[in-house]
Amino acid sequence: MPIPAVNLKPCLEATEQEWRARLAAMFGRMQFILGAEVAALEQELASAFQTKCVVTVGNGTAALEIALRDAGVTRPAQEVWTTALTAPFTGVGIAAAGCRVRFADVDPETLLLDPVDLGNRAGKRTAAIVPVHLYGQPAPLAPFRALARSLGAVLVQDACQAHGATHMGKPLAAYGPYVCYSFYPTKNLGCLGDGGAISTNSAATGKRLLSRRDGGRRGGQIAYLPGINSRLDEMQACYLRAFLPKLGEWNAMRRRVASLYEDGLRDCPGVRLLRTSEESVRHLFVIRAARRGRLRDWLSSKGIGTGIHYPAPLHLMPAFGEAGLRRGDLPHAERAVRDILSLPVYPYLSDASVAEVIGRVREFYRR
Numbered sequence: 001m002p003i004p005a006v007n008l009k010p011c012l013e014a015t016e017q018e019w020r021a022r023l024a025a026m027f028g029r030m031q032f033i034l035g036a037e038v039a040a041l042e043q044e045l046a047s048a049f050q051t052k053c054v055v056t057v058g059n060g061t062a063a064l065e066i067a068l069r070d071a072g073v074t075r076p077a078q079e080v081w082t083t084a085l086t087a088p089f090t091g092v093g094i095a096a097a098g099c100r101v102r103f104a105d106v107d108p109e110t111l112l113l114d115p116v117d118l119g120n121r122a123g124k125r126t127a128a129i130v131p132v133h134l135y136g137q138p139a140p141l142a143p144f145r146a147l148a149r150s151l152g153a154v155l156v157q158d159a160c161q162a163h164g165a166t167h168m169g170k171p172l173a174a175y176g177p178y179v180c181y182s183f184y185p186t187k188n189l190g191c192l193g194d195g196g197a198i199s200t201n202s203a204a205t206g207k208r209l210l211s212r213r214d215g216g217r218r219g220g221q222i223a224y225l226p227g228i229n230s231r232l233d234e235m236q237a238c239y240l241r242a243f244l245p246k247l248g249e250w251n252a253m254r255r256r257v258a259s260l261y262e263d264g265l266r267d268c269p270g271v272r273l274l275r276t277s278e279e280s281v282r283h284l285f286v287i288r289a290a291r292r293g294r295l296r297d298w299l300s301s302k303g304i305g306t307g308i309h310y311p312a313p314l315h316l317m318p319a320f321g322e323a324g325l326r327r328g329d330l331p332h333a334e335r336a337v338r339d340i341l342s343l344p345v346y347p348y349l350s351d352a353s354v355a356e357v358i359g360r361v362r363e364f365y366r367r
């Protein structure tokens, strides 16, 4: 049986009754934008993420843009620092706010943005810091919060890969005013299209975000604040409300898969594991693999799908040339993209399938 890199089907099957009932009720109401499902979902997300408010938006990229706009970070003279190893959309969302994107290097053990490297690079033009909770693992938030405070900058978290994660026992929203999520279908909590959200512990911020995502309106046809049009639709909220009660269980399943991989690959020649914390929600399981291309082809020939997250660091992507960095400037991120490999991880992936992946990886390095 092939083992794809991602498989959404079992999650859809496990919740089918629930989402079908919600869709039927939605068609009964015939309201498709900003209705009862979105309002209820926002309450339920706030409770699940232990935060005062959650405001849903059109996608995770827009969540970052809106958060920065709300913080007044909208001018090219304002620098926003983030990691070079992330989805390009982190940089896209930051740039969309109108500010200047800057990149710092990663910690080679975790591949998370390194607060020491960032601290050495960031100066007084810094208006925001955007740590990314990459692969489901929260970035070290206490140092980033301290750094942001000392620079007079705002902390905007990219939690697009970390639904349900906590850091040092606290909800992510405890560390800063904006936590941004994506509900892209393959995320730990995903819908069946595009979707996103921002969580905040400030009721006043939440109120502004509600307006900013809806063209700056407050329910009528007057635009009060500079806003954009970025709304989650009712249909996606139906799926998300069906999936959300399962998030804890699904994250536990991901953690089980990850711990089986770690036990099975810890001593495998050619494989290096990342340093991860118990609090990671294991969005992706990434190894550092010698002869990665060959291993990938070998796994593919055995029916095993893999991914590379990501094949290039953002500072070397043509779209981010304005950051002014060259090859060699962020050596840890540049080295990582050459050997990282994402193995299959998702809820309901069987122990037998995980054992098959482990066996095939070991077989490759034995040959």
Ligand SMILES: Cc1ncc(COP(=O)(O)O)c(C=O)c1O
Pocket (backbone or CB within 6 Å): 059, 060, 061, 062, 086, 087, 089, 090, 132, 158, 160, 161, 181, 182, 183, 184, 194, 195, 196
């Ligand atoms: C780390 C990270 N940031 C931002 C995004 C953007 O989210 P979206 O695709 O919902 O715009 C994603 C997902 O693609 C992501 O993985």
